[in-house]
Amino acid sequence: MTRRELLALLAAASARPAARAAEAGFDRIDTHLHMHRKSAAMLESLEKSGWRGLIICDSREIGDQPSILQEMIRGTIELHRQSDGRLAWATTFDARGFESPGFAARAIAGLREGFQQGAIAVKIWKNVGMGIRSKAGDYLLPDNPALFPIYESIQESGKTLIAHLAEPDAAWLPLDSSAPDIGYYKSHPEWSMYQRTGAPSKDTILAARDRVLARYPRLRVIGCHLGSNEDDLDQLTKRLEAYPNFAVDLASRVRNLVRGDRQKVRQFLDKFQDRIIYATDFTLSQSDDAKAAQSLERTHEQDWQFFAEESYEGRVGKVAGLAIPKPMLRKIFHDNAVRWLPGIVPGGAA
Secondary structure (H helix, E strand, C coil): CCHHHHHHHHHHHHHHHHHHHHHHCCCEEEEEEECCCCCHHHHHHHHHHCEEEEEECCCCCCCCCCCCHHHHHHHHHHHHHHCCCCEEEEEECCHHHCCCCCHHHHHHHHHHHHHHCCCCEEEECCHHHHCCECCCCCECCCCCHHHHHHHHHHHHHCCEEEECCCCCHHHHCCCCCCCCCHHHHHHCHHHCCCCCCCCCCHHHHHHHHHHHHHHCCCCEEEEHHHHCCCCCHHHHHHHHHHCCCEEEECCCCHHHHHHCCHHHHHHHHHHCCCCEECCCCEECCCCCHHHHHHHHHHHHHHHHHHHHCCEEEECCEEEECCCCCHHHHHHHHHHHHHHHCCCCCHHHCC
């Protein structure tokens, strides 16, 4: 490749995000980002490519691990303010003290403080169900009564609960070298539940979440990662039919749809086009921000192509796209986020 050809290629790649933004005709929204510090490069990239987002805080500690939650919240608020409304944010609480006196009151006070600082939602993470235990050794499940006042407060505040509860099926299976998620569970063995004494099954955790959905019908709940039913759209269909206050995001699970049966995926999206919300689960580490921004741009670009086009050039060759209608594209990439996460766009503007 000549130098002129290389420069032309780089120029085309640089122009592509702006072209996609113009093609969409609206700001697309990524509702699941982990970015907890200021980043001018990231904000410049998002503005150029026509993306908004939601930064999500989560309390990931188990046992007696020291909490980094307050530091995370501070950095998140700084980026939120730096973004001038392009990035909304979600707060959270540390559930480990659920047996201590005054737990719910302290958690609610912390959430209200976050709301006063602009938080539009609350995250509950998979350590509820899979990591946090009582003094007697029992796992804390999502429908433990200690959490009820918190859910009630979120509901009455008109905020949304973002729930990453349970994991893909592989977390409860032997570490098979052919499994798509083998790399993650090798790196994070603490989340492999296979043959772990006393660990609840995936079905037990999701059933507990479903009881929360039934108990609080006015509480908007977004199930992260296709509601942890990424391996079973039939089961997810039953849950979406049963609980009208339940929607799901696509964070880290577009790949599951790519691997799925194209016609079945299109039918699923068509049926629940008002309940599917685009997201990536992108994490901004301490590495080069410009490279990180380019990585997120590539993910956004390829995900958009998957939903919008008949086929496209993926990272490992030609990929069949879904070519869903433009009104459905707008719902998945914008409208559903605005509806299920009020405040994600200041004033509800496009």
